Amino acid sequence: GAVVSQHPSWVICKSGTSVKIECRSLDFQATTMFWYRQFPKQSLMLMATSNEGSKATYEQGVEKDKFLINHASLTLSTLTVTSAHPEDSSFYICSAKQGAEGKSPQHFGDGTRLSIL
């Protein structure tokens, strides 16, 4: 089945550091990937839609300068949390959809737990 790989799975770093998270579709091409954020015991909140070769589409309230998204190839999207602070600590998870059929589900990476000290 379709596999989405996310790296790293866990990051602990000091406040002010920028952190890059990678999302790769391993066995299919994904022109569109999605980035979500999940706080403890809450649902997944869509942050942005990552489009290969063009600018990402951000959801309302998400700072595009804070969360930089690059989708340079059909198999890789990156999310960079710039100058991260403790309030950015969260579980970040990406997804990609295989195929154009409506019934094709989004496949998720295993997520990245980000802890900012």
Add this chain to the structure above:
Amino acid sequence: AQKITQTQPGMFVQEKEAVTLDCTYDTSDQSYGLFWYKQPSSGEMIFLIYQGSYDEQNATEGRYSLNFQKARKSANLVISASQLGDSAMYFCAMREGMGASKIIFGSGTRLSIRP
């Protein structure tokens, strides 16, 4: 307005019993898709089942079935013969339109199976 509503924050069910997780949705699109995902404590999102708005039959996948009532805009997940490994968070999600449209999640239901 909330697009996906899951009214059960948590449920406890005895092992081997069937369980129904509620989900209602709101959309003005004629074409949409409904999904259920399972999230164990480890965090990964596991796709369970899909129902398209034009599908006439309720979707089934092994022990999972989706009770789709279009007029009532509900898409409840039914798990038959529950197992201890079913304990997890369950999210209902919807995609409006087709193609690579974004999907939006409900608030989730935490299901706990008692031995």
